[in-house]
Amino acid sequence: MTEGRISDFTASLMAAFSNCALYSASHPIVGEFAAKAFVQLKDLYENGALSITLLGEGLVFNNTPLAEMGIHFGSLARKLRRKGIEKIEIREGLSADEFRKFISGMASNEHVLKSEHISVGIIELRTRSDDCSLTAFVEDNLAKIKEAFKRISNKEKLDMGRLEDSVAGLLTTLKKEANVLSILSPVKAYNEYTYTHATNVSVLTIFQAETLGMHEELVCDVGLAGLLHDVGKLFVPVEVLEKQSKLDPDEWELMKLHPLRGARYLSTLPNMPRLAMVVAFEHHRKFDGSGYPGTREEEEKQHLISQMVAISDFFDALRTERPYRKSVGVASIVNLLKEGAGTEFNPFLVDHFIAALTRSNTL
Ligand SMILES: [Fe+2]
Ligand SMILES: [Fe+2]
Known part of the structure; x- marks a missing residue:
């Protein structure tokens, strides 16, 4: 042969x-x-x-x-x-x-x-059962994601199979647990933020994709794109990334490079779906064409999936307590999302996200 x-x-x-x-x-x-x-x-x-x-x-x-x-x-x-x-x-x-x-x-x-x-x-997939609590299953996934992020930071070869298994695990969890907020992981230590946030953004974006009725194949790509949206942060110096006070202008400029660095990194991985690169590049761009990085075509619209990730990103970032600010309550985040609808966020997606959270008794 x-x-x-x-x-x-x-x-x-x-x-x-x-x-x-x-x-x-x-x-x-x-x-x-x-x-x-x-x-x-x-x-x-x-x-x-x-x-x-x-x-x-x-x-x-x-x-x-x-x-x-x-x-x-x-x-x-x-x-x-x-x-x-x-x-x-x-x-x-x-x-x-x-x-x-x-x-x-x-x-x-x-x-x-x-x-x-x-x-x-x-393949016998581990799913939630009596001897494996939802929390244990989520934590198991989180450990796999932590390991993958460590490999990226150390510039070691990324195991796409394991990463995709983690996304499949998040999807399985979400299908079993109606209340999406209950499977979001808390950040227990400040240096856990990057991979915990990545996991939560993946869960929230899978939730949006599922409730929008997207095809499972696309839902998996969406989950992977959500998981890797901030991968460029792994190339930001750790003293900037984990700084516990406000960034100075130079540090902020370094931080703002993470979408470009993430997209560049993902473009070097042979089996990475293109969507992950697009989302990494665009997730800080806004619905009205503003945000960063700027493109030659200022009017260029964000990809629909980048718009979904932007909502998940905003939601998870605000609900998480950071060293420099308290966490924001879900009701207030919902109001902020509504305020940003039409400028920062796609209004249809905001309405859909809020309706889906309400339907799943999360709000
Ligand atoms: Fe980001
Ligand atoms: Fe993010």
Whole structure:
């Protein structure tokens, strides 16, 4: 089996998945890519089967581990991780119709179903149960995120798999716990702020995306973008980042570079969704085009997801007590969000966020 053939098959498969999620399983373009992948698949059978196994961050096709994770392999690995799948086995005798059903299952929010010629191995995901309290589950996720942030600070290789598992964990928690505020983590020490805040912004933005009815695939990207929105702060000198009094003008200029530094860092990671870079760059820009960093096109609108992250960011920053100010009550934050609607924040998103919090009995 050559890597070239595996790559061609994976490219067609991913195109079929993404078009299926974008349009519908019956759209001609889905049929076109599915048919192409179906033909390419026939060259990949060994002893009557093709197995695709998720191994750490990488993929193994039958017994061939992929040395380089190109863009399509990275997307497929991410897709499997998000669906909680660790292995797929496709056996000879598969019909085109069975393959199309598999594609539409992979593209949907549903669990992927096995069929006569397809077996799917599911990863046992830890979910909330009697022996694992919600708090323990949240803390477990927080520990993983802390570890990932430490690796970024130390310029070590980032384990995307673990980071995505954490986002999936936050999504699972949110689905089980209606009151979103109860799963936000408190900042116990001032040097915990960066990763605790990142986790909370991720939770709040996943909450917005879920209640807006976004597709699960996008919700995961949104969660990751929320988690990494302030990643550029990890490159700000620690004495500035953790300063317990007001920043002087020079320190403030350094701090204001974090969106650019974060976006630059994320752009160097091969399997990072583009959305994370956009959000890192734009989260301090405002709905009316002001904010920082300025762009050549002052009128340029913030991406919708950056607008959602800006709301989550504001909400979590104010509700957290900092060395230089007290925490702000939720009712006051809601009023401040309303005041900023139309200038700082997207008014539709503000209304939606407040309505969703109210519906979940959070307010
Ligand atoms: Fe920020
Ligand atoms: Fe932030």
